[in-house]
Amino acid sequence: MAVGILVEAGYRVRAASDSAAALAILESEPVALTVVDYAMPGMSGVELVRQARSKRPELRVVHVTGNPALLEPDLPAGDLVVAKPYRTGALLGAVRNALPRSGA
Numbered sequence: 001m002a003v004g005i006l007v008e009a010g011y012r013v014r015a016a017s018d019s020a021a022a023l024a025i026l027e028s029e030p031v032a033l034t035v036v037d038y039a040m041p042g043m044s045g046v047e048l049v050r051q052a053r054s055k056r057p058e059l060r061v062v063h064v065t066g067n068p069a070l071l072e073p074d075l076p077a078g079d080l081v082v083a084k085p086y087r088t089g090a091l092l093g094a095v096r097n098a099l100p101r102s103g104a
Contacts, residue, residue: 002035002064005088006095019043026052031059033098035091038065046074062094 003015014029016022019042026034034052036045043051049061053076063071066084075081080094 002091005091006035009092011095017041019048022048023051026059027055031056032100033060033062033095035062035064035095038063038067038070046071049076049079060098060100062091062098064091 003013006013014025014031016025019040022034022036022040025031034049036048038045040048042048045063045065049059049063053059061076061079063075063079063081064084064086065071065081068081068083071081080098082090082094
C-alpha cells in the first residue's frame with residue numbers, strides 16, 4: 001500500500017520483499033529515505049535500520065508500525081514514526097518531513 005501511495009505522489013520508489021533485499025538496495029544504490037515496517041520478513045525494521053546505518057549513518061528513516069510503543073526504546077533521534085492503520089496524508093507528511101530540504 002505504501003509503495004502505491006508514494007509512487008502516486010511522484011516519489012521514485014524501490015520496493016524490497018524482505019530485509020535482505022532492502023539491505024542489498026541500501027548498500028548498492030543512493031537512497032534519500034527508507035520507509036521501513038517494524039514487522040518484516042527476516043528481521044525487524046529496527047534491526048534493518050541498525051545494519052544499514054552501520055554503513056550509512058546519515059540514512060533518513062520513517063518507521064511504519066501497528067504498535068509505536070515497540071519502537072520507543074530503540075528509536076534514534078530524527079527518525080519518524082507512522083502508526084498503522086494510517087491515512088495517506090500521514091505517510092506523505094512523514095516522508096516530506098524526513099527528506100532533506102533542497103537548498104538547505
